[in-house]
Amino acid sequence: MASRRERGEELAAGSAPPDAVARAHGIVETLRAAADRIEEARALPSDIIAALHEARLFRMLLPKSIGGDELHLKTLAEVIEIIARADASTAWCLGQAAGCAMSAAYLKPEAARRLFGPKDAVLAWGAGIQGKAIAVDGGYRVSGKWTFASGCANATLLGGHSYVFEADGTPRRRDGRQLDRTALFAISKARIDDMWFTLGLRGTASYTFEVQDLFVPEDETVDRDEPTERAEDGTLFVFNGTAAYASAFSALMLGIAQGMVSDLSALAMTKTPRGAPSALMESPVFQSELAQLEARLRSARAYLHTTLDEIWEKTRETRDFPLIERANLKLATTYVINQGVQIAADAYRAAGQTAIFPVNSFERRLRDAYSASQQIQGRPANFITIGRVFLGLPPDSPVVLG
Secondary structure, eight states, X not given: OOXXXXXXXXXXXXXXXXXXXXXXXXXXXHHHHHHHHHHHHTSOOHHHHHHHHHTTTTOTTSOGGGTOOOOOHHHHHHHHHHHXXXXXXXXXXXXXXXXXXXXXXXXXHHHHHHHHOSTTOOEEEOSSOOEEEEEETTEEEEEEEEEEETTGGGOSEEXXXXXXXXXXXXXXXXXXXXXXXXXXXXXXXXXXXXXXXXXXXXXXXXXXXXXXXXXEEGGGEEOTTOGGGOOOOSGGGGSOHHHHHHHHHHHHHHHHHHHHHHHHHHHHTTOOOTTOSSOGGGOHHHHHHHHHHHHHHHHHHHHHHHHHXXXXXXXXXXXXXXXXXXXXXXXXXXXXXXXXXXXXHHHHHHTGGGGGSTTSHHHHHHHHHHHHHTSGGGOTTHHHHHHHHHTXXXXXXXXXXX
């Protein structure tokens, strides 16, 4: 495999650019102040996008060779959790963009620099293989319509996952399966449909986009499942995009839940429930409930971080990300997402009537938590797939483990 840098320069497990987490902390107050604007706009405002670029938070999983941070997955999780405590929509857009950015490792160096070199480069793509790429001289003619393209309002690039067909219409196959590629192209070449009217995560601008008969050069397409196309040898790029999304979105749920518990603690300092003889903070029942919420949060976070550390180290040593480790990672992330939703719901209930009014953050955070839980990374059915792997049975879904 071609390499763009010596493996000896690779970051040690658990390390990261020293300011990665600090940069996230540095933008928190800006995001808190903008939360209502983000929700109202149903997208990240231009000043927030500028601040995120200034903090380099769209470059977390880009290769170092093109100016990215190439972070450890645990560091990604730490950053996303910090951002999600302030605003979940922003954290979702960053997590989605981080996973998309890993595709740069499958491009030839010239194309990677061309597409991802600009400091404002952000890639968004839709869910599933919804397009058709017909092979022509020098590339493909791509047509398709893709949904749930989170963050595309602030993207410069879009990606369309497409099945590949020969010029005569014959499906291109290998080992019995039809091949697919992801075509990367400027957002200006697509038609965007703003259909994003949702319960929560309203600021993610997860629009639908469409192209028809668009020529895309061969070197601006990738097969993210083909190791021979990978041009980067850092540990990060041994993982698949599913691992990055799982790490980011489980951390996002921790951030939502932590924000809810922190707000609950602040509320208890001033609130006296109707009919209660004393302030909420003086209630032994509330004191016990708050302590247990915090314990559940810390346990979930420790489980996620320990799993990411252990799997990263194994992958760094073996240069492999086998099925059993994919299942171990998915177990941790699915569990953390579902625990986070429940913690957020319990904190909402503990806040009483205060929580139902939009003037407080409880209502928005709960909507965000429930919306985030509906994504494939959080499905309880994932536990079935994981359990099958642990029992030595084949996975029942190729999508869940990536």
